[in-house]
Amino acid sequence: MRAGLVQLNVSDDPVANLDMTLALIARAKAQGAQFILTPECTNGLWSNRAEQRGAMRTEPHDPTLAAMRRVAMQHEVWLLVGSLAVKSNDPDGRFANRSYMIGPDGAIVARYDKIHMFDVNVSETEVYRESTAFRPGSSCVLARTPLAQIGMTVCYDVRFPHLHRRLAKAGAQILTVPAAFNHTTGSAHWEVLLRARAIETGCFVLAPAQTGYHPEKEGKGRRTWGHSMIVSPWGEVLADAGTEPGVITAELDLDQVEEARRRIPALMHDRNFDGPA
Numbered sequence: 219m220r221a222g223l224v225q226l227n228v229s230d231d232p233v234a235n236l237d238m239t240l241a242l243i244a245r246a247k248a249q250g251a252q253f254i255l256t257p258e259c260t261n262g263l264w265s266n267r268a269e270q271r272g273a274m275r276t277e278p279h280d281p282t283l284a285a286m287r288r289v290a291m292q293h294e295v296w297l298l299v300g301s302l303a304v305k306s307n308d309p310d311g312r313f314a315n316r317s318y319m320i321g322p323d324g325a326i327v328a329r330y331d332k333i334h335m336f337d338v339n340v341s342e343t344e345v346y347r348e349s350t351a352f353r354p355g356s357s358c359v360l361a362r363t364p365l366a367q368i369g370m371t372v373c374y375d376v377r378f379p380h381l382h383r384r385l386a387k388a389g390a391q392i393l394t395v396p397a398a399f400n401h402t403t404g405s406a407h408w409e410v411l412l413r414a415r416a417i418e419t420g421c422f423v424l425a426p427a428q429t430g431y432h433p434e435k436e437g438k439g440r441r442t443w444g445h446s447m448i449v450s451p452w453g454e455v456l457a458d459a460g461t462e463p464g465v466i467t468a469e470l471d472l473d474q475v476e477e478a479r480r481r482i483p484a485l486m487h488d489r490n491f492d493g494p495a
């Protein structure tokens with residue numbers, strides 16, 4: 219199976235973001251991709267949460283989601299929409315940061331709400347409080363498709379290895395890590411984290427990412443790292459998108475999942491042990 223990852227540089231204009239996304243999905247299809255993936259926050263990144271609130275829709279009324287279902291049907295591909303910010307039923311009015319697995323008939327076969335919120339002071343000037351705008355999910359999701367068993371995660375989740383291990387033990391062959399990784403932590407951690415998750419689990423890791431400069435955040439620049447990546451179950455980087463918007467593809471041979479786990483059966487070697495709780 220050929221996977222195609224779309225790397226985006228979104229703004230706070232969902233219409234322009236959708237145009238760019240559709241053009242790059244068409245390019246991935248032209249390059250032979252049967253499974254196409256887009257980054258976290260495909261419908262946009264906002265600097266101003268009040269403006270974002272005005273632009274967000276509930277799931278049945280989200281124009282990006284409707285367009286993604288149509289384009290999956292049009293190209294007859296499986297499509298992982300890394301995430302969309304959608305209005306949820308949260309009592310505090312927060313959005314969901316929700317990832318969608320869409321089939322070639324346009325049906326939504328799985329939804330995953332990002333569990334771990336990026337509430338982090340990257341530096342004195344770079345502060346993120348994702349949980350003020352987004353309501354975290356509380357369920358781990360494995361999408362069972364005819365393509366593969368696909369463990370769904372989003373961005374900051376990549377730092378929580380037990381989530382990935384649980385997905386792999388439940389049968390995942392591919393882990394999806396759509397992201398809007400920030401530039402500072404991306405340069406230090408992104409590739410290492412992705413390769414570690416692949417090696418630990420014996421899964422392919424598909425990580426479509428945002429790249430470049432996004433609308434200013436309360437006067438502070440927001441810059442994402444790019445480097446969308448396809449990693450094999452042995453931990454090799456099969457493709458790296460660099461820093462420009464675009465598409466990368468790679469052929470995924472799912473037999474490599476079993477092979478990597480046969481060579482290093484660490485997934486089966488868990489033991490109970492005593493010690494600090």
Ligand SMILES: O=C(O)CNC(=O)[C@H](CS)NC(=O)CCC(=O)C(=O)O
Nearest residue numbers: 259336346348373374398399400403
């Ligand atoms: O805020 C929004 O609108 C959309 N959400 C994001 O972009 C999220 C939270 S700020 N980004 C991350 O999780 C980056 C994680 C990261 O960079 C790391 O783990 O180092």
